[in-house]
Amino acid sequence: MNDFVVVGGGVIGMLTALELADGGASITLVERGQCGREASWAGGGIVSPLYPWRYSSPISRLSAWSEGFYPSLAERLLESTGIDPEYRQQGLLYLNVEDAETALAWSEEYAKPLTRVNADFLYDKAPAVAPGCDSALWMPTLGSIRNPRLGKALRAALEAHPRVRLLENVAVKGILMQDDTAIGVQTANSVLAAGQVVVCGGAWSREILSEAGMALPVRPVRGQMVLFKAPKGLVERVVLKNGRYVIPRADGRIVAGSTLEEVGFDKTTTAEARESLVKSACEIIPALAECEVEHHWAGLRPGSPTGTPFIGAVPERRHLHVNAGHYRNGLVLAPASTRLLADQLLGRTPIVDPVPYQPVTLLAQTPSEDATTHWA
Incomplete structure (x- = not known):
């Protein structure tokens, strides 16, 4: 036993x-x-x-600990299994944030690097972002992993x-x-x-x-995502706008998401969600309009x-x-x-x-x- x-x-x-x-x-x-x-x-x-x-605060405390642990976890797994989880710490750009002052106050309280940056900084970090942004919030320590x-x-x-x-x-x-x-x-x-x-x-x-x-x-909450086959280097860091995001992978592919749907245990994908996700992604990175949508899927989050x-x-x-x-x-x-x-x-x-x-x-x-x- x-x-x-x-x-x-x-x-x-x-x-x-x-x-x-x-x-x-x-x-x-x-x-x-x-x-x-x-x-x-x-x-x-x-x-x-x-x-x-x-x-x-309970979520912030767990999140802060996890963020600090992920680099060593990814290294351990790569060394012990030969499988690279592709942990990347390239930062996150927030566009069109309505509660920026609240965000900056939070960053001071939790000692989390987050700054307001101008357009020159934004387009230096992410040249492919849609033109017309005059500022953004920048979180340099944010990482992503290829789940x-x-x-x-x-x-x-x-x-x-x-x-x-x-x-x-x-x-x-x-x-x-x-x-x-x-x-x-x-x-x-x-x-x-x-x-x-x-x-x-x-x-x-x-x-x-x-x-x-x-x-x-706890109940299921469906989320739909799409994957673009993009040229390597088009996007190097996570970009978030109006609740939707694009996430680059090491091979150039770009994940875009996601929806929030209360449909029970239904993992069916829908044409409406695909259209909405592609539209949002192209509003962030216009060049994605010329890229193939390689995959479209759904998963069920454990909502509480x-x-x-x-x-x-x-x-x-x-x-x-x-x-x-x-x-x-x-x-x-x-x-x-x-x-x-x-x-x-x-x-x-x-x-x-x-x-x-x-x-x-x-x-x-x-x-x-x-x-x-x-x-x-």
């Missing part, structure tokens, strides 16, 4: 397994499909909330780890409980016994935990009522834990949220105060079940 069963093989689940295994625990990670192929694969890979000053490659590298690292057993294409049917204590999980064909269970099921976490009697308020993830012990259930509900910031917060949970499970000093993320705390702040259709 392993020390832990981790349910869910996205970046959150894989990093949770890696953290626990590095801490000396034995892990079985079980994933209903292939690891790293849901929201972890579908996102853009910006290692920051899009507009970080518009988020709560599909991050997922591949994490999977390879877990496969090679002596304390980890990786089970893919195995659906969890429910949490096994004995006297309000989790003792493992039930799959279609077997029982996976464990000392403790950790649910990292992303948008599916609510369904997984419902069998244990917990109504976790306040945007703060549930990290910690499930109320009134022993040995059952959750790390889910990161909404738009799963990749951003993954290193910090998984370290925070591992700290608690392994009896270490937490990297930040765990109370704001504990399910018992967040459930007291969330709407009732009758109000779920009104979540923002």
Whole structure:
């Protein structure tokens, strides 16, 4: 019997397994499909909330820790697996920011480099940006990562780890409980016994935990993205305007996103979204109008009522834990949220105060079940 069963093989689940295994625990990670192929694969890979000053302090604390950790994580994965997650720290240009003064005040409070720059600076950093911008905000320390490659590298690292057993294409049917204590999980064909269970099921976490009697308020929120086959060097850094963004990859390709759609567990792509995403991307970088749209896809974010993830012990259930509900910031917060949970499970000093993320705390702040259709 392993020390832990981790349910869910996205970046959150894989990093949770890696953290626990590095801490000396034995892990079985079980994933209903292939690891790293849901929201972890579908996102853009910006290692920051899009507009970080518009988020709560708990999000900012996790984000700051994660941003500092990503360079060493990417280096470790490249060295140990040979797969480069392509961490790039080329900065972010914000165009057309209405609350710039709030942003600059936030940067001072959190000691995060953010400055107002003029047109000369903007077009020196990003010559392909649409003409007519007289100023921008510049965050030089922002990084991005190629999240599909991050997922591949994490999977390879877990496969090679002596304390980890990786089970893919195995659906969890429910949490096994004995006297309000989790003792493992039930799959279609077997029982996976464990000392403790950790649910990292992303948008599916609510369904997984419902069998244990917990109504976790996490729901799927569809996001659609497009990928342009652009010439290398057209864009070198992330550019954000009016909530839409372009993200360059090392090979020249450019990701543009994204939509926010409340459509349940539907990952269908739509012509309307594609048209809107292409239009927004071309408004930022006009030359993209001449580039091929190579791919168009959708993923399901794990939405939560306040945007703060549930990290910690499930109320009134022993040995059952959750790390889910990161909404738009799963990749951003993954290193910090998984370290925070591992700290608690392994009896270490937490990297930040765990109370704001504990399910018992967040459930007291969330709407009732009758109000779920009104979540923002």
